[in-house]
Amino acid sequence: MPLAVAATPNGIPSPPQAEWFLGPVPVRAYAICILAGIVVALWILERRYTAKGGPRETSLDVAFWMVPVGIVGARIYHVISSPDAYFGPDGELVRALYIWQGGLGIWGAVPAGALAAWLVLRRKGLRLAPFADALAPGLLVAQAIGRLGNWFNQELYGAPTTLPWGLQIDPAHLVDGHPPGTLFHPTFLYELIWNLAAAAVLVLLARRFDLRHGRVFWLYVMLYTAGRVWIEMVRIDEAEMVLGLRLNVWTSIAIFLLALVAFVVIGRRTRGQEESVWLPGREPAAEDDEELPDGDESTDEEPSVEETDRPGATTA
Secondary structure, X not given: OOOOOOOOOOOEOXXXXXXXXXXXXXXXXXXXXXXXXXXXXXXXXXXXXXXOOOOXXXXXHHHHXXXXXXXXXXXXXXXXXXXXXXXXOOOOHHHHHOHHXXXXXXXXXXXXXXXXXXXXXXXXXXXXXXXXXXXXXXXXXXXXXXXXXXXXHOOOOEOEOOOOOOEEOOHHHOOOOOOOOOEEOOHHHHHHXXXXXXXXXXXXXXXXXXXXXXXXXXXXXXXXXXXXXXXXXXXXXXXXXXXXXXXXXHHHHHHHHHHXXXXXXXXXXXXXXXXXXXXXXXXXXXXXXXXXXXXXXXXXXXXXXXXXXXXXXXXX
16 A cells, blocks of 8 residues: 655655556566666667677677676675674574665775676677666666655755755655654755756766776766765664775775776777777678779689680780
């Protein structure tokens, strides 16, 4: 049954339910948001990758492995970074399989998905860097859409607020003993807006400075982690703490610095170099049946019998 939303005079209401049924089959809003984000990201990827000279439909071939491996990696990171619900005194290990209840860590999704993409692309003779550059804006859009799943699940919201865009949360989903009617920072909305804005900035900067060789991807990492730091510090859900800060804050800072170094180093090493989507020696062969210019004839044909029978005719 739909959950009743606490009555408040203002604020953003949370959806009354996050699950529907088609007969006995449950349809969960969280899954719909994740799948919608994946579809949009693949559409953006295909357009950008083919514009770079990548073979058509390569994106779908890679996504067949990249997406499920990325989801597994995302879930593993979430379980490791929030272990109490699974390994704590009151934890249930089987809940690690309940992916529909939320809990996907982007820090596990990206490296796992990148590994799968690298393996598939390598078999096809293609480089990972141009593919990653083409994917980067779509990743931000997918993450923005995916955050709507947190809204439906009424989870991962921020601290209490009196701002007019505070988020209403049903009593069943309140944490830390906050009374019904309290409004909270809608961190799902903050990250959604940040990601969409970052995607636009990424495309503009990539065009303005002709970023290639994987630099668009590393710029994506910097933009995303910069936003994730302050958004994480607003959230109040349970998380592992390290030196007074949430683990994801430290992770964001470390990955931002790594991305900054990679962005600078790649820029220096590839300055003035052309980019190819193909690995060396794996470029597709030129067409052998190209038409010769008018008036030219192939000289590889054997001489005719009449020509060899003429006096003085020779053969090599």
